[in-house]
Amino acid sequence: MNQFQYVRVTTPKAAVAAVTKENNSLFLAGGTNLIDLMKRNVMSPEKLVDINKLPLNTIEKTATGLRIGALAKNTAVAEHELVRKSFPLLSMALNAGASPQLRNMATVGGNMMQRTRCGYFYDTAMPCNKREPGSGCGAIGGYNRMHAIFGTESSDRSSKCIAVHPSDMCIALVALDATVLVSGSKGERRIPFIDFHRLPGDAPEKDNTLQKGELIMAVDLPNNPFADHSHYLKVRDRASYAFALVSVGAALNLKGNTIQEARLAMGGVSHKPWRLTEVEQFLRGKPATEATFRQAADVAMKGAKGYGENDFKLTMAPNTLIDALKTAAKNA
Amino acid sequence: MPDPKLMKNDEKSPAINRVDGRLKVTGGAKYFAEFEIPGTTYCVLVTSTIARGSIASMETKKAEGAPGVLAVFTNLNLPKIPGLNTPEGNNAKKPSGGETYQMLTDKKILFAGQPIAMVIADTLERAQYAATLVKTTYSKQPHQTDLEKHKAKGVMPQGERNADYKRGNPDTYKTAPVVLEASYTLPIEVHNPMELHGILVNWTADDQVMIYAKTQGVQMTQKAVAKAFKLDEKNVHVHTEFMGGGFGMGLKTWPQEIAVVAAAKKLRKPVKLVVSRDQMFTMVGHRPYTTQTISMGADKAGKLVGIVHEATAETASYEDFTESTVGMTKFIYDCPNVSTTYRIVPLDRGVPIWMRGPGEATGAFALESAMDEMAAKLNLDPIEFRLRNYAETDPEKNRPFSSKHLKEAYQLGADKIGWSKRKNEPGALRDGEWLIGYGMSSGTFNASRGQASAKVILNQDGSLVIQSAVTDIGPGTGTAMVSIAHDVLGIPVGRIKFEMGDTTLPKAPTQGGSTITSTVGSAVYDTCTALKTSLAALAIAQGNSPFMGSKAEDLVFEDGMIQLKGDRKKKLPVGDVLKANNLPTLDRALDSKGGPEQETYSMYSFSVHFAEVRVNPVTGVVRVSNAVSVADSGRIVSPKTAASQMIGGVTGGIGMALTEEAVLDHRFGRLVNNNLADYHVPVSADVPHIDTIFIDKPDPYINPMGAKGMGEIALIGFAAAVANAVYNATGQRIRDLPITPDKVIKRVA
Structure with a gap:
């Protein structure tokens, strides 16, 4: 670990100012990922701006839905009555992630900001375009069992990255049309969740679209008609405390057996939480049958590409999608 | 010879709690x-x-x-x-x-x-x-780190144990009516104790x-x-x-x-x-990557004709590491033609070290998977197939086993898991989307008694201190020793203290290889028995003795008292004997070791594991939903800690079967999952309720307690039971551990 300065701020304004003006400074919230990365010398910020004292941990009903403060702990969100009742997909996704100890520390904003768990990103003795642009991608031709099958295109091979975003929570948030409220030196702005994270393209070192110094303030969720038919299905190597091989967040609005509307996203398959809007459109107006879901899976898998060890995801992803949809259709 | 009065586990000596349990959970234990x-x-x-x-x-x-x-x-x-x-x-x-x-x-x-x-x-x-x-x-x-690529460089390690073994004509299996040839892989595993x-x-x-x-x-x-x-x-x-856990590292x-x-x-x-x-992951050893081939022949009646077991494992370029990977194949079944070969390949890797169960666990995965495969080919129940090839005496050394109750273990385990629910036809049981399967396997490990010393010190207040340099890597050694001393001297458990883990204390071997209860336990037994003899003599001889004229064998040691058999009202607190004789303390120290019985008998502990698994054919997920392990490890000295040890072994077995694998990127010769998030040891949610059953019959020869070892057999064979259950659930045989969802989905989806 490098030597660094540590400051604690009490207002969002001071936080933004502190990070904006210094080149290599970062916000510190729960620290469940950043501290690990610092210990392994993957990230070496010169200054940590501790934002835990900011008043950003409330979860409250709004005129259009729910607002979750960026510093709300994962556990608090997962267990919140409104979340469990009206946004069960989010609660399920949160509880599928990490361990209780980590969820007690991790914040909503921090969860969104967590870096990939790709082994090459973590080992400074091996190449990684995300950690060290231009050094190459260790996972291509190497251990890529956990890696992406969607959105890995890049124009320049030397900047390629096939890492995945590890969050479960973000799969639910992207499916449920969340919006991210951020604050920067130029004021506040709102980012649709689907645009918050980015594909690697030619700049895999950038995980998201935040500008320098911008602070996540809250996540807004619009009210939705999906509470009765939501399911988060995570396939992993052990029963708890493991990252997804593939996960699916599925939410349906059924009238009788007809799908009025669907929301779908996949985890463990891409550099960003993978929203399946085309599949959602396909499902609209169709009967909620296994046959429909199988066709939906075909739509979902268009453009998927394996890298050897992760080829199994080309089977696991559609299977998991079908299974999640079947369960969501049954739930009530 | 075991002391028949010892270890009754009746109401007089109920199972005791872990003596250092409170210290461990309150932070009082100092690491x-x-x-x-x-x-x-x-x-x-x-x-x-x-x-x-x-x-x-x-x-x-x-x-x-x-x-x-x-x-x-x-x-x-x-x-x-x-x-x-x-x-x-x-x-x-x-x-x-x-x-x-x-x-x-x-x-x-x-x-x-x-x-x-x-x-x-x-x-x-x-x-x-x-x-x-x-x-x-x-x-x-x-660099060379890939065993698969460099298998041809395998050499036969030095030492008698590692030499090629042959009895009968090893090629006989080839002409048997039913033939199986199969290869199995065990990846690198890392001990990963918490500490x-x-x-x-x-x-x-x-x-x-x-x-x-x-x-x-x-x-x-x-x-x-x-x-x-x-x-x-x-x-x-x-x-x-x-x-905080050793597991061999x-x-x-x-x-x-x-x-x-x-x-x-x-x-x-x-x-x-x-x-x-x-x-x-790199400095304190690991379980070596090992490939194995089992070739097996049987006749139509289900009698084994021949077994050939070949294993190749990694070692370091600078040091030979060997373990007994093919050992079990030589004696576990009655088979006239058997050969084994064991090779090691020097790689540019840190040297491996024994990891719980060590080579025997690796070998048992291959052999006991192969036995299941052969049973399937013969359309026989896997237990029945094993019974038809049951070794009543040791076919390797041509001598009797000191004790072997494996048949009883098969029966007890089968009854407990509900083996009768199992269909021999794979894929026949379902619960909704989930396929259900049952599998079993056997395990065995050498039981021995080495050399150790112990010292016991009795105080005037009736409390007892036992001393030994032995360490406790977790199984509950202190509890077992207190239990033995309590049984010999009748001093209440709470008044006995076991001092350990320090070189100033009497000599004891390194804790490993399932030998400590037998070895150090015998030293404690012998030393306590010597103290008892001295106490009895003093008690009879002292002035105003209530036992005047009695013989030592007429005295009963119970509840911290010496009592006269037949007239229990005549009694004396043990500490009072010291007071009456003006002795501040009474101590005895002895060296203790096994004798020629170790050459007359083959001494092994045996286990049988049963697993019920649920396999999701859509996602490839496998869960162990029920587990039963039966141990034939002689007399159980400390039932509670023995059960815990068994549960720990099964948990390790679940890891070996389903989750644990350290992955090398051979381009760099480096591990890519060297942390506890990516190297998956089982978490609580992976571990079902585990039933542990003990045969609990004293071995007549090994030591005064009749206790054989426990630590290794708790794990040995469990992975095969899971792999066999996965086959029973799906009809798919997965021979490369761990059985992760990607491997399952490729085969069953």
Whole structure:
């Protein structure tokens, strides 16, 4: 670990100012990922701006839905009555992630900001375009069992990255049309969740679209008609405390057996939480049958590409999608 | 011969709780890194990023100048270790002898993760920071880390145990009516105890050193340090009372331990090393990657005709590591034609070390999977197939087993798991989407009795202290010893204290290989029996003795009292005997070891494991939903801790079967999942309720308690039971562990 300065701020304004003006400074919230990365010398910020004292941990009903403060702990969100009742997909996704100890520390904003768990990103003795642009991608031709099958295109091979975003929570948030409220030196702005994270393209070192110094303030969720038919299905190597091989967040609005509307996203398959809007459109107006879901899976898998060890995801992803949809259709 | 009066486990001696349980869960137990010595300095290791080659240059100036840094040691400036530069010190005997590579003695890089510098500072954080400032360049050479690619380089290791074995005509299997040939792979597994490895060293004089270590044998560490630094053994004091799990990684003194002792001597300050989790994957051994082929023939009636078992495992380029991977195949079944071969391939990797169950667990996975495959080919129930090939006597050594109750174990386990629900036809049971399957397997491990000493001290207040240098890596050694002393002397459990894990205490072997209850337990038994004899004599002879004229065998020791058989009102507290004889304490110390019975009988513990699994054919997920393990390990000395040990072994077996694998990227020779998030040990949610059943019949020959070993058989064979259950659920045979969802989905989806 490098030597660094540590400051604690009490207002969002001071936080933004502190990070904006210094080149290599970062916000510190729960620290469940950043501290690990610092210990392994993957990230070496010169200054940590501790934002835990900011008043950003409330979860409250709004005129259009729910607002979750960026510093709300994962556990608090997962267990919140409104979340469990009206946004069960989010609660399920949160509880599928990490361990209780980590969820007690991790914040909503921090969860969104967590870096990939790709082994090459973590080992400074091996190449990684995300950690060290231009050094190459260790996972291509190497251990890529956990890696992406969607959105890995890049124009320049030397900047390629096939890492995945590890969050479960973000799969639910992207499916449920969340919006991210951020604050920067130029004021506040709102980012649709689907645009918050980015594909690697030619700049895999950038995980998201935040500008320098911008602070996540809250996540807004619009009210939705999906509470009765939501399911988060995570396939992993052990029963708890493991990252997804593939996960699916599925939410349906059924009238009788007809799908009025669907929301779908996949985890463990891409550099960003993978929203399946085309599949959602396909499902609209169709009967909620296994046959429909199988066709939906075909739509979902268009453009998927394996890298050897992760080829199994080309089977696991559609299977998991079908299974999640079947369960969501049954739930009530 | 076991003492028939001993270990009745009746109401008079109910199962006792773990004697150090409270200390462990309240923070009262002190582990090596928790000892505080004023002026302690902190060591952080810098490791090699390449797998083979040499150090071209090393820049240490910045690190040396960093705040709080006392020294940076590399191969250029580590003080010479006097005992290591002698031929006997530096070239330990092969195979499986001491470490032949020594840290920081030359520029050579032998494996990725090899320590190449030690940074020592006044705080841990400063040492960690300074370690990042050490810059190294290398002259790389091509490395070999892939066993699959280099199998042809396998050599037969030295030693009788590792030699090719043959009885009858090994090729006979080829012409048998039913033939099976199958290959199995076990990946690298890493012990990963919760407690990290390390050492705390304090030189108290020029020729005296105090060491707190993470070792499975304090006297082993004592010997290694005494030899390396040419000290009298009595001047090397090693203490390891508590250990946060060992699983085999503490079975030798690692090079970094010796290097820290050298650094502490040079600096004249206490030095503490606690390695990081990623260093746990490269510096303290692992279960070696092993490939195996089993060729097997049987007749139509289900009688084995021949077995050929071939195993090839990795070792280091600088040292031979061997284990008994093919041992079980030689004697577990009655089969006229058997051959085994065992090869090791030197790779550019750190040397492996025994990991719980060790080679026997690796071998049992292959053999017991093959037995299941053959049973399927014969359309026989897997238990029935085993019974048709049951070895009543040891076919390898042509002598009787000291005890073997495997048939009873099959029956008890089958009844408990509900084996009758199992269909021999795979894929026949379902619960909704989930396929259900049942599998079983056997395990066995050598039971032995080594040599140990013990001392017991009785006080006037009736309390008893037992002393032994043995360490406890977790199974509950203290509890077992207290239980034995209680059974011999009738002193209440709460009045008995077991002192352990220190080189000032009587000699005991290193804890490993399922031998401690037998070996140290016998020493405790013998010593307590000697004390009892002395007490009886004193009690009868003393003035006003209520036992005047009685014989020693007429006395009963119970509830802290000596009582007269037949007239229990005549009694005396044991402590009062000391008072009456003006003895502040009464103590006895003895050396104890097994005798010729070990040559007359084959002594083994046996286990049978049953697993019920649920397999999701859509997602490929496998869950063990029920597990039953039956142990034939002689008399159970401490039922509660034995059950815990069994549960731990099964948990390790679940890991071996379903989740554990350290993955190498052979392009770099480096591990890519060297942390506890990506190397998956089972979590609670992976572990179902586990039923443990003990045959609990004393072995008539092994030792006075009739107790055989427990630790290894708890794990040996369990992975095969799971693989067999997965086959029963799906009809798919997965021969490469672990059985992860990707492997299942490729076959069943």
